[in-house]
Amino acid sequence: MYDLVRGPLMWVAFAVFIVGFVYRAVQMFIVSKKKEKFFYPVSWAEKQSIGDYSPEEHRLKWLVSFKNSMLGNYPIVTIVTSIFHVCLFVTPIFLLGHNLFLYKAWKIRFLSLPESITDFFTLIFLLCGFFFLLRRIIVPRLRAISTFNDYFLLLITIAPFLTGYFAYHQWFDYKTMLTIHILSGEIMLMAVTFTKLGHIIFFFFNRFHISSEYGLCQGSRTW
Amino acid sequence: MAVGEAKPVDKGHVKNLLNKKKGKMKLSLFLCAHCGLCAESCPLYRLHNQDPRYMPSYKVINSLGKLYKKINKVDGSLLEEMKELIFKNCVLCGRCYCPLGIDISKMIALARSVCRSQGVCGVYPYSLGAHEEDFPEALSGMGAIEEK
Numbered sequence: 001m002y003d004l005v006r007g008p009l010m011w012v013a014f015a016v017f018i019v020g021f022v023y024r025a026v027q028m029f030i031v032s033k034k035k036e037k038f039f040y041p042v043s044w045a046e047k048q049s050i051g052d053y054s055p056e057e058h059r060l061k062w063l064v065s066f067k068n069s070m071l072g073n074y075p076i077v078t079i080v081t082s083i084f085h086v087c088l089f090v091t092p093i094f095l096l097g098h099n100l101f102l103y104k105a106w107k108i109r110f111l112s113l114p115e116s117i118t119d120f121f122t123l124i125f126l127l128c129g130f131f132f133l134l135r136r137i138i139v140p141r142l143r144a145i146s147t148f149n150d151y152f153l154l155l156i157t158i159a160p161f162l163t164g165y166f167a168y169h170q171w172f173d174y175k176t177m178l179t180i181h182i183l184s185g186e187i188m189l190m191a192v193t194f195t196k197l198g199h200i201i202f203f204f205f206n207r208f209h210i211s212s213e214y215g216l217c218q219g220s221r222t223w
Numbered sequence: 224m225a226v227g228e229a230k231p232v233d234k235g236h237v238k239n240l241l242n243k244k245k246g247k248m249k250l251s252l253f254l255c256a257h258c259g260l261c262a263e264s265c266p267l268y269r270l271h272n273q274d275p276r277y278m279p280s281y282k283v284i285n286s287l288g289k290l291y292k293k294i295n296k297v298d299g300s301l302l303e304e305m306k307e308l309i310f311k312n313c314v315l316c317g318r319c320y321c322p323l324g325i326d327i328s329k330m331i332a333l334a335r336s337v338c339r340s341q342g343v344c345g346v347y348p349y350s351l352g353a354h355e356e357d358f359p360e361a362l363s364g365m366g367a368i369e370e371k
């Protein structure tokens with residue numbers, strides 16, 4: 001089993017992830033080809049330049065827009081989700097254990113963080129994940145739209161970190177835990193193409209073709 | 224609110240309307256992280272004591288989402304069911320902000336187009352988010368609560 005997840009399955013996972021990534025990116029590109037009618041007569045850039053404000057008005061304007069920002073509306077969630085996403089990215093990429101494997105396999109040296117730091121990041125990440133779970137269970141508006149998938153994907157996301165943590169601390173049987181860890185990581189990578197984890201990909205493209213004032217290119221990509 | 228008599232639906236036409244924008248719309252539906260962060264950006268959500276039924280993603284999931292899910296068997300009762308959500312609970316002001324960049328108002332607009340094409344419409348002041356209780360005479364004068 002260990003050999004399977006270390007070998008063929010790992011390549012399958014990477015292949016699915018990369019092919020899926022490219023496929024979705026291309027799909028995004030095609031979908032954004034058609035120009036949408038733009039809802040608003042005033043573009044974001046114009047809006048910024050309208051009006052002659054005194055410093056006091058400027059301050060108030062800033063305060064209002066801050067109040068209405070993600071951070072103003074959901075301070076806790078915004079901070080937690082930022083930490084969650086940074087840990088999600090940084091931990092696996094700069095993990096000494098991962099990079100030792102890379103070195104053993106291909107003699108590639110990559111920057112690693114001290115293990116005590118990545119260990120701490122993992123713990124923080126797990127806490128954030130737990131926070132998302134609680135939030136989904138407790139907050140009525142989230143309960144109203146949550147499906148099995150939402151819980152399941154949260155589990156898929158957290159699983160590699162949880163099992164990685166267990167494996168690192170050698171809780172339970174190391175080899176078994178490592179196998180589950182690798183497997184869960186592979187499942188997560190593969191899930192990116194097919195589930196809402198796809199926002200990993202879309203994050204980079206989406207805002208270019210929304211046709212509201214929050215869009216960057218007014219309803220379609222313009223490059 | 225009473226759900227009106229289900230009208231016959233031109234399934235082919237509905238399917239055409241939905242398919243025309245299938246790419247972007249289905250992608251957006253599938254991407255929505257169900258995180259609920261769009262809620263506070265909607266003035267109607269704020270106005271109605273944080274009632275989940277006014278949350279932008281709730282409205283999209285339960286209107287356009289259902290239309291795509293049942294694209295081959297859209298019927299009158301389905302459209303009647305979502306009528307309140309998209310005509311009354313949303314004024315299409317476009318203020319909804321999704322951190323992932325999902326174009327929520329465009330999606331509700333499409334759900335509205337589909338409903339309207341089958342004669343299922345919202346009536347002012349429903350369309351401004353009023354409750355029946357708030358404007359009984361105004362609504363009864365406009366045939367909006369004829370189903371009652």
Ligand code: HEM
Nearest residue numbers: 081085088089132153154157197199200203256258322323
């Ligand atoms: C605009 C940027 C992004 C925003 C606003 C965002 C937002 C979110 C939110 C709110 C959640 C929690 C969902 C819940 O309540 O359960 C989430 C989960 C997640 N995000 Fe992001 N995300 C962004 C970018 C990314 C990127 C670039 C990645 C790639 C590493 C990523 C990977 C994930 C994963 C794996 C999950 C956990 C699965 C889940 O619960 O849905 N996200 N994201």
Ligand code: SF4
Nearest residue numbers: 255256258259261321
């Ligand atoms: S529309 Fe955007 S903000 Fe709203 S629940 Fe979906 S992903 Fe979250």
Ligand code: SF4
Nearest residue numbers: 265313314316317319
């Ligand atoms: S367009 Fe509809 S959902 Fe979006 S903010 Fe306005 S009323 Fe709310």
